[in-house]
Amino acid sequence: MLLFRRPSRRSLVFVVEPRFAESGTSVMRGQQLSEIAQSSGLSSRTISCAPVDPSIRRSDIFLTKGVMKTGDLDLWKRWRRQGNRLFLDPVDEGINDALIDAVDVVVAASMSAYDAYRTEFPRADIRLLNHHVDPRVAEALQRHSDKPLQTGIGYFGEPVNTVRTDRIADHVTFVPVSTARQDTGWLESIAAFDMHYAIRRPRALDHHKPFLKGFTAAACGANILIQRGQPEAARWLPPEYPFWVETDPDEAAILRAIEQAEASRGGPEWRAGLDAMRSIASRTSPAAIGSELEALFS
The missing domain is CATH 3.40.50 (Rossmann fold)
Structure with a gap:
């Protein structure tokens, strides 16, 4: 029975x-x-x-x-x-x-x-x-669905958390996002980039950071540029992902990685990166997070 x-x-x-x-x-x-x-x-x-x-x-x-x-x-x-x-x-x-x-x-x-x-x-x-993607990202993408995806690299986050120099800023658009208050202006730019910049400046207060920038890029159908050594990113992106940057990169290393990424746009490496990002998007969709919530509260 x-x-x-x-x-x-x-x-x-x-x-x-x-x-x-x-x-x-x-x-x-x-x-x-x-x-x-x-x-x-x-x-x-x-x-x-x-x-x-x-x-x-x-x-x-x-x-x-x-x-x-x-x-x-x-x-x-x-x-x-x-x-x-x-x-x-x-x-x-x-x-x-x-x-x-x-x-x-x-x-x-x-x-x-x-x-x-x-x-x-x-x-x-x-x-x-797992952390989820802000649902307002999908809403912003829908609002801009009639516009073609532009070719560009964007950073979305707190300025203190990343590596920025004048030369890097020649290639990357830095869009500040506050985590202390509600600031939705950045959402209107989210559809404009086919690669997200996620080079992180380590801080003593960091503990276990979710790979939210990667999840957001994946939801946008974009690739991501990130350094090795980020423990959570390494759980989601394969070792052969084409747009890793060396651990603790300096300006020169970041610029080399940007140049490689820009040169690969639309080619086999670019498409391989997007395949990996599509897998992440599926694993962090609202339905997937809903299933995790069900398991959590079972």
């Missing part, structure tokens, strides 16, 4: 800290994930994105990074006493044993984070939920 487990009907609440409501992680890992969940197999559950509310009961609570930063462990304990399950989403922030012990599940936003958490916290329940 087969026994079928009844699907969970617990409400699902993506909780954001009001002080950080406009931050990129609150919007993307709060509001947008809740909307993806509503279009997934979780749609039979009551799903919301809401500010911190001590009265939540008998729900699955997804703690976004802003909520984690408050570190209100007394509130988290109260939530658990009220029959809630807590899912902590550090994204790229550091975490410690006190936070781990205060929740039921730790969510890894990248494969490298998943492996690291499992090693560092062997008794914790670690689950993978």
